[in-house]
Amino acid sequence: MYIASPERYDNMKYNRTGRSGLLLPAISLGLWHNFGGNDLFENGRAMVRRAFDLGITHFDLANNYGPPPGSAEENFGRILRQDFSAYRDEMIISSKAGYYMWPGPYGEWGSKKNLVSSLDQSLKRLGLDYVDIFYHHRPDPNTPLEETMAALDLIVRQGKALYVGISNYRPVEAREAAQILRRLGTPCLIHQPNYSMLSRWIEDGLQDVLAEEGIGTIAFSPLQKGILTDRYLNGIAPDSRAAGPSVFLSEQEITEEVIGKVRKLNDIAAARGQKMSQLALSWVLRGGKVTSALIGASKVSQIEDAVASLNAPELSAEELEQIETILRG
Template sequence: MTYLAESNRYESMKYNRSGRSGLRLPAISLGLWHNFGGIDTYENGRAMVRRAFDLGITHFDLANNYGPPPGSAEENFGKILEQDLAPYRDEIIISTKAGYYMWPGPYGEWGSKKYLISSLDQSLKRMGLDYVDIFYHHRPDPNTPLEETMSALDLVVRQGKALYVGISNYRPEEAKEAIGILRRLGTPCLIHQPSYSMLNRWVEDGLLDVLEEEGVGSIAFSPLHKGILTDRYLNGIPSDSRAAGPSVFLRPEELTDSVLGKVRELNAIAQERGQKLSQMALAWVLRGGRVTSALIGASKVSQIEDAVGAVANLEFSGEELERIERILQG
């Protein structure tokens, strides 16, 4: 059956301007880091992408190495585009990245112009695209001059392979320097993608200030802190959870009694607000307008529906924020 997007898909989603650019991103974006690769069930990934778009999520975030195996998330997303979303390409923001290990030899990772240009060419081929909307450098490279890396980002925009560029995992000083180089080259930095959650607040130590001063947007990955900020672990570690298995993504030692105690206290506030803990955690990351979009992962459609439900209540009272702060600092 031919996919037809919901006609009311833009009515309940909130869209925020990315820095001082003309581009607006949905408050909730969908990342394809996990659960969309070659080892996963294709039809489940397809259903999640379609439902996300039906709910007003216009931004889909990938990287060259997403899978596993590396590259397979882009390949699968390319199939979904071809099967379902091709008529809506101009309504969709597609981002990809390069920076982590992708292929053997000296040109398969980090930040050289050789690697970045080659990687984006491969990504476009896997997804069947002429261009991506956003191309990121995925992590700083301590051994390549920043000017070389940023000139590669500038080049892909001039070549028409990307409309905008961004950086990810850059510390405040590195970000400020990268943003300055891109501005001088004439290709402004659109956005920075850092990790950020109630349990991981490093961006508050300077990075958000830099982005605000420079007029650059931000999109927070892992806003649910590997799933800890959900109702999944309120009663301990379920036997079928990531933490119970051999996952390197979430280790059991991260779920200390102290952390789980905070999660339960936060959950009580969320219930008072008429939200799930995951919804409140997303709203908290977006509070005050300093973060453009919260980037979620998902393994099933219902998780996407829950995340989008956060948009219905993004406001916090001063008292709520104080209570949350006391819990997090406790």
């Protein structure tokens, strides 16, 4: 029987999400990979337990996470029933809809039909009455934004989600979505974009929009699919994700130019007493613009390393300049 650590809140840092009352842990755990039906259930269960013991209260899912699609929610629902029924009110659980999930015209994108149906399915898989955050996963170029945002507002009013957010929205779309939601009376809580040392598009306008609109930011892929770790410093190992048939990371993404930069960044990390992955997380969370870094993990030690990154000193102006020089080179 799982009993949570009594010290679980002693060391985690919690950040306010935009202008809301909600605090999120600086490190959140995403279940995009390694928690599906093709993965070892007990390994996923061990990771969720350890994450919670370390103060990670936020667990991020989507309808299509797996593989196969839906299986990550099913497995997480099983973990909730087995281990966390006594701790539900200490947890922030999120899901999303917008990418392809089932055949026919209603199985993806951003219609009210898709979003409401998808969340109903997710709640059944999770065994929950509500999720804490529900996201529209990607903009829909063919559905009026007013319809998509009205669906999110409806979901909150139905009691199926406490908060709503958006993901992968560009600056103009994000501002318009936020303004529509505000008029409806359901503010946009948070935006989930990809952000890392190697993917910095949100710095070109989106961060300004989110600050002005009072919206939090949770950055996914802060380790750039594992490239910003020590995993590929000496080439692509035969047992690595990039060497296999993964659609998540391809060998073509790991160029000598990219790895050359990562090796130099790793030298900075070593001088700080950090691993490369920890430096990447410290960098994403620098300056307080990002509410939470959303990590993926395949083993418990990776979660422990991520949380330990919060103990490192703030990056100095000199270190930040060194990093910029490497990234621009």
